[in-house]
Amino acid sequence: MTPKTYFFISGAIAVFFIVFSYIVSTGTFQTIDLTTTIILQKNIPRAFDTSFSLLSLLGSFEVTTIAFVAGVAYLFKRSHNLSLPIISLYVFGTLLEIFGKRFLLHPSPPPTYFRYVGLIFPSGYVHTDYSYPSGHIFRITFIAVFLLTALNFKDKRAHAVVSILIFTALMMISRIYLGEHWLTDVIGGTLLGTSLGLLTYFFLKTKKYTKSN
Template identity: 40%
Template sequence: MFKQKRVIISLTVAVALFAFFVSFSKLVNRDLFPQIDFDITVKLQDKLPHLVDFPFTILSLLGNPEPTVIFWFLMVLFFAVRRRWIVSIGLLGLFPLSLFIEIYGKTFVYHPAPPQFMYRGLFDFSLSKYYVHTEFSYPSGHVTRISFFVAFFVVYLLHTIKNPIKKVVSAGILMLFLILMLVSRVYLAEHWTTDVIGGLLLGSSFGIVAGVPALFRNSRTEITT
C-alpha cells in the first residue's frame, strides 16, 4: 500500500511537470520572455568571474550527446544484466522519447538562441558529430538529458538506499551537479533561461517515470549500509 502511494505521487509529479512543460512551451512560443532572458544572462555573466569559464565549459562536454548517450546505453545494459527488465525497458524507451520531444521543440517553438557575442565557452562543442542542428534553442538538450538522469537516480536511490544520511548526501550531490549544469547553460550563453527551464521540466518528468520501477525493488537487495 505504501509503495502504491509512492508510485502515485511520483507519477503525479511527473505528469504535472510535463503539463507545465507544455504550457510553458506555448508561452515561450509567443515570445513573452526575451527581455527577461537577456537580463538574466547579462547579470549572471557580470556576477560570476571568468574563472568559471573552464569548469562550465567542461560541463558542456559532459552534457554533449555522445557521453550522455553512452552513459544511457550503459544504464540500460546494467539493469538488463541485473534482470531489472522494467527499469531497462523504461530507460530504453523514455530517454529517446524525451530527446525526440526536445528536437521537436527546437524545430517548432520560436526561440532564437543567444547571440554569438555573448558566448563565454572556451571551446566550440556545437560541431558535435551527433548534434542535431535546428533553428531555435528551446528546450536545452544538455539540461533535458542531465535532468532525466538526475531525476531517475534521485527516485531510484531514495528508494533503494536505507541509510537516511546517505540518501541526503546522494540526492544533494545529484542536485548540485544539476544546478551547476543549469547555471552553466545560461552563463556561457549557450541557452536562455527559458530554454533551461523547458529542458528541466521535460527531462525531469521523463526521468521520474523511468525511476518509478525502483519502488518495487526486492527488499533483499536494497542498499542498507
C-alpha cells in the same frame, strides 16, 4: 509516495511543460531571458569560462548517453522488463527536444554572449533552428531524477543527493552563463527531464516491470 502518485505528478509537470512551452513561443519571457544572461555574465568572472565549458561537456549527448546506457545495463541485470520502458522515455524526451528546437520559435542567444571554449563533440556541430528546450538540461535532469528516485544509496544517500543536486544546478548555470541557452530553455529542459524522470520510478515500482527474469 506510491508509484501512482509519481505518475500523476509527472503528468502535472508535463502539462505545465506544454503550457510553458507555448508561452515561451510567444516571446513573453524575452526580457527575463536577456536580463538573466547579462546578470550572470556580469557577476561571474571570465576565469570560469573554461571550468563551465568542461562541465558542459559532461552534459553533452555523447557523455550523458553513455552514462544512461550504463544505468540501463545495471537495471537489465535486475529485470529485463525495465530496460525498454526507460530507454523509451529517454528517446521520447530526445525527440521532443529535437522537435522543440526545430519548430518552436525561440532563437538562440546571439554570438555576443557566447563564451564556450574547448573541445566540441560531434553533437555540437548539429544545427537546429531554435534553442528550446535545452538538451543538456533535459538529459542531466532526467538522469538526476532517475538516480534520486530509483537507486539505493543506503547510508551514503544524503551525500549522493547533495552531489547530484549541486552538479545539476551548476550545469543549469553554465548553460546560461556560456551563452548556449536562455533561462527559459533551461527551465523547459528541467520540466521535460523531471516529468519523464519521475516516470522511471513508476516503472521501477510496478510489479510487472520489476519481476525477475
